Amino acid sequence: MKSFRTEIENPVVEKDILELEQKIQKFKNGTIDDEKFRSLRLARGVYGQRQQGVQMIRIKLPYGKVTSKQLLRIADVADEYSTGRLHITTRQDIQIHYVDLERTPELWAQLEKDEVTLREACGNTVRNVTASETAGIDPNEPFDVSPYAQAVFEYFLRNPIGQEMGRKFKVSFSATAADTGLSYMHDLGFIAKMENGKRGFKVMLAGGLGSQPRHADVLYTFLPTDKIIPLMEGVIRVFDRYGERKSRAKARLKFLVKDLGVDGFKALLKEEEHALEQFVYPIDYQSYPKPKIAQIPIPVVKINDPAAFNQWKSTNLVAQKQDGFVAIGIKVLLGDFYTDKARLLANLVQKYAAAEIRLSLRQNILIPHVRVGLVPFFYQELSKLGFAEAGYNKALDITACPGTDTCNLGIASSTGIAKELERVIKAEYPQYVNNPDVVIKISGCMNACGQHNMAHIGFQGMSIRTKEKLVAPALQVLLGGGNFGNGKARFADKVVKIPSKRGPQALRLILDDYEVNGNGLLFEAYYQAKGEQYFYNFLKPLTITDNLVQDDFIDWGNSEKYKKEIGIGECAGVMVDLIATLFLESQEKIGHAQEALQEEKWAASIYYAYQSMVNSAKALLTAEHTKTNTHASILKDFDRLFVDSGRIQFTGSLSDIVLQLNKSRPSKDFAKTYVDDAKMVLEQLQSFRQSELAHV
Incomplete structure (x- = not known):
């Protein structure tokens, strides 16, 4: 790895990246345990993949806004450090896969040249807004x-x-x-x-x-x-x-x-x-920066297929409040696209729009501030990129998480079944290309990264066991979710569980019934009118497992027999800390508190000191095999086991010392006193621990 001290202008960012670099080396040398290191790297957007030895990198893009410069930078990074494939998430991030852990600091440093961060894209943090x-x-x-x-x-x-x-x-x-x-x-x-x-x-x-x-x-x-x-x-x-x-x-x-x-x-x-x-x-x-819209003559364009153009306009143009402009929606299959297209798209919006795109919660791309007169030109240029498929935010536009492709927690394929369902809709239900009222979402497990339980029609990856104890990939079918606006919504009901290969047939049965019995209702109203039992009755035959064939034991997009494999979830895992590691963290937090004092960041200094004291108390409770479920319970149990019993002497209780936090204004004087309290607590608790060990 290389040093980034001379490459990064922001000293805070530089320190962050250097710390990651140093912790990677300590992890490789065995001086940091795996659980501690996992917490640190997750908070810096570095996430373990299903495949051993490589990482998924999550790039944090607030509210999905990406400038042309940033998209070009992301494309360069994906080519240099990954496979050139970009994945848009349901939280408006971009992920790249198959990255070498030791190259992640260098990758991050490259992104920061255009103010793109990995910080807090994963882990137990405030995620992307x-x-x-x-x-x-x-x-x-x-x-x-x-x-x-x-x-x-x-x-x-x-x-x-x-x-x-x-x-x-x-x-x-x-x-x-x-x-x-x-x-x-x-x-x-x-x-x-x-x-x-x-x-x-x-x-x-x-x-x-x-x-x-x-x-x-x-x-x-x-x-x-x-x-x-x-x-x-x-x-x-x-x-x-x-x-x-x-x-x-x-x-x-x-x-x-x-x-x-x-x-x-x-x-x-x-x-x-x-x-x-x-x-x-x-x-x-x-x-807040105002959009700078390109001023350029409108090119003359000849549309060779007016019917296809009109179909695209009917589904992919989004009204804009600014007169003379529209936004253009790009349907991105499964949220996946490649760097060659990303560069051409970045240059297109730089030259002809406002040099930015927005990533959507449905894993798509929206180009705002397109002059109405430029719509035919954009259609022509997007067609060259394969980005002019009709059906933006319509029923055909299925959302799916990566599932078993790369995720540790994936139980069954979500991308494979999503592709098949889109194929079925295109071939057999072309009218749904224009239908905005049926939302289909798929997740590879119960964690709902594909948001399946808020969809009109949702599928959740599972497994199913036959009487012969054979295991096949399965789908939980969920129906009736919906967003009613103004903070009101309904989550979908779990109706049946079926073998995965019967997913397309389930969709056909549901859509066929909707066509015949929907009576012009929106899907959520149709579902409510019929009720869960109604759908269970006509889907129940798909649940039978004593007639499975060999193909049912092969998941979508795979050629080998299905095997249920679930790794350790990292996205928000809870650490299992060793006592020494906890005390080390407490010392580090006091260091952060002192740095914040020097920078006159009183509130930050106080909170670091608070974390140090709770962490120190947690260390001794861990040694006593006492549960440490919440910070509040840590303080309560510490006082009960150590202070009230006289094993450790404080003036008052540890709770009294720590909870000055929410009784005092974050001033300079209080911050200094509180940091001194944290030092005292750490010293006293470490001394107690050493004394206990000496008598073992």
Whole structure:
């Protein structure tokens, strides 16, 4: 590996990348254990693949905005360090695969030349901030949410309060009441609103997908824009202290709010208010960069197939509030495209549009600010790239996660079945190319990265066992999900589980019945009118497994017999720490706290000191084989086992020392005192540990 000290202008970024480089070497030398190293690299966008010895790199792209320069940079990096394939995720990121671990610092350094980051793209952090891809151009939006999404991204990037939570934290912004940002399935969802001429957001709290989807609660019907960052900081602080950490299955915010109730959660938020760095945080939306639209003569274009052109226009043009402009949607099959096309696309929007694209939550691309007169030219140029397929955001546009292609957690193929279902729709149901009211989504496992449980028709990868104990790939069929707007939605019902190779037949049965009995209703209304049992009855014959043939034991896109293999999930795994490692982390956090003091970042310094003290307490509880499920329980149990019993002497309790955090304003004097307290706690607890070991 090479040094990047002379290549990176931002010293904070340089330090980050050098730390990754150093930790990789320590991991290779065996001086950092695997669990500790995993946590560090995940927070820097480096994710283990299903294939041994290579990594998936997740590139964090706030609200899906990518400039032409950034896309060209990403393409160069993908060619140099990966396979040249780019994958758009359902969170508006780009992933590249098959990267050598030791080359990841160098890769990151190259991306940062055009302000593209990997930081906090994975791990137990604040993930990519997503938003409606039409933000800034939507005719129905009260205002552009992009500046607010950007402000949230910047404020929480590298913020110590969101670096080591029990699980990941997801945020979205919806441009309109249509809620295309899907607020109802996020930890925090913001829907743009105007009230008495003032900008604000409806705020949704603690939604989520996964094996136990939960509809978010309404936290505020209207919150002024200058309150959203203080609110989010408070929510994260409460989640960090009271959220589950040991049991991964219960560690999301949705479980904490379910247990506490919204009022109980609000009470804890109230307790944090005094500790917030700022009670209001104005966001200067007027300084957000305005689009610079290319001024160029409109080329003369001859359309050779007017019917195909008109079909494309009917599905792929998106209305724009700016007069004389439209946006163009590009349907990207499974979110996968290659660097040769990426470069040509970047140059096209640089020269003829506003030098930016937006990645969508449905794994597509939107080109905003295209002059109406340039539409025929864009169709011609996009056709050359294979980017002019009709059906953008229509039924034909199926969303799917990578599944067993590259993901450790994949149980069955999602990409293979998605390709087959698209083929079936094109060949047998061409009318659905124009249908925006049937949404089909597929996930390779229960974790719902393909968002299957919010679809009208969803499929979840599973396995199925025959009476002869043979294992075949399977699909859970889910029906009836829907987004009703303004934070209201319905999750799909699990109807039947069928062998994967019968997925196309299930789709045919559902669509055939909808054609005959839908009576002009939207799909979700049709499903509600008929009821779950109705669909179970006509799909039940597909569940029979005593008539499987050899092909049923081969998954889509594969040639070998199916074998159920599930690796260790890394996306938000909970660390299992050794005691020495915990004390080492505590020392590192005190170092971070002292650096923040020198930089006059009082709030950051205080939070690093807080983390150090909790971590030190966790170390001794781990030695006692005591559960360390939440920060709050760590403090309570530490006082019970060590302070109340007299084994360790403090003035008062450890809780009294640590929880000064939310009783004092983040001032210079308090920060200094609090860091000194953290040093004292670490020294005393390490001394106790050494004394205990000496008597073993």
